[in-house]
Amino acid sequence: MILAGKIKFTGRFGDLISYKRNGKYCLRSVPEHVTQTDATRKAAKRFGEASHTGKLIRHALAPYLYGKKDQQHVNRLNKRLIESGVEGLRGYRFNQKRNVSEFLYFPTFGDDNILRILNIIEPRHMRVTHMEYKLIAMRLDTVTGEVLQLLERSYTHKFVSWAENFKPVELDANLPGKGTLIVVLQANPYQGKYPLYDKRFHATEIIKVEVPATKTISGKQRRKQQKKLQTKQQLAQHWQHFTDEGLQQVASEIIAGTGNSENCNNRLKEQRE
Numbered sequence: 001m002i003l004a005g006k007i008k009f010t011g012r013f014g015d016l017i018s019y020k021r022n023g024k025y026c027l028r029s030v031p032e033h034v035t036q037t038d039a040t041r042k043a044a045k046r047f048g049e050a051s052h053t054g055k056l057i058r059h060a061l062a063p064y065l066y067g068k069k070d071q072q073h074v075n076r077l078n079k080r081l082i083e084s085g086v087e088g089l090r091g092y093r094f095n096q097k098r099n100v101s102e103f104l105y106f107p108t109f110g111d112d113n114i115l116r117i118l119n120i121i122e123p124r125h126m127r128v129t130h131m132e133y134k135l136i137a138m139r140l141d142t143v144t145g146e147v148l149q150l151l152e153r154s155y156t157h158k159f160v161s162w163a164e165n166f167k168p169v170e171l172d173a174n175l176p177g178k179g180t181l182i183v184v185l186q187a188n189p190y191q192g193k194y195p196l197y198d199k200r201f202h203a204t205e206i207i208k209v210e211v212p213a214t215k216t217i218s219g220k221q222r223r224k225q226q227k228k229l230q231t232k233q234q235l236a237q238h239w240q241h242f243t244d245e246g247l248q249q250v251a252s253e254i255i256a257g258t259g260n261s262e263n264c265n266n267r268l269k270e271q272r273e
Helices: 038-060 073-084 219-272
Strands: 011-013 016-021 024-029 114-117 130-141 146-158 169-172 180-191 203-210
Touching: 038 073, 038 130, 038 146, 130 169, 146 169
Parallel strands: none
Antiparallel strands: 011 016, 016 024, 114 169, 130 146, 130 180, 180 203
């Protein structure tokens, strides 16, 4: 039911809940009883974990996302986290209208965590005088909800020298330490010294996600595992050698037995004759 009148609110008031949908305020009653199955409880748990992780990422990037994201970025981020987890965030765009590849010619980001910009693309906007390319790397603890480390690297290019004597640029995003590593690449247009807040020319994209191993073992445990493996291999070799010798002995006995039976048959024939 659409909420009519001058007084509008969101949230719970008595037995009513007001919420906003498609720009309109709606009302619904509070259900008397809510039944949950195992499937709904699991779905609620996944949604809670995704919302927690999504909020952590958004808050860590909040200083870089002002006016540079679309209105559906929260729901899209939570949906991606529910479907594929943190590992599936690679390629996620906070502004789905623009891709970083529209402002850069084939940027490469290798295993050494260094972004290499070979060339840039001129945006089709009369007021753009500069373009800023920013690389943001952060280490997050998704369990405690902490930002452990964060660094940024940036390069700004002037419009007047867009295609003249451009030299490849390298931005280093190496951030050693614990936690989940998330690397974000951003393209920002400027008009002189001031940023141009136009979503048609802003791109913010996650280009790398590195999740730490869930289970780690110490050096002592690793040596024990290697020793067990070597012992198993030695036992397998001894068993193979034993079975080979046993087969050879059985075969020789069979051959000897067949030879003795043939000799006995020949002797019987000679006696009959």
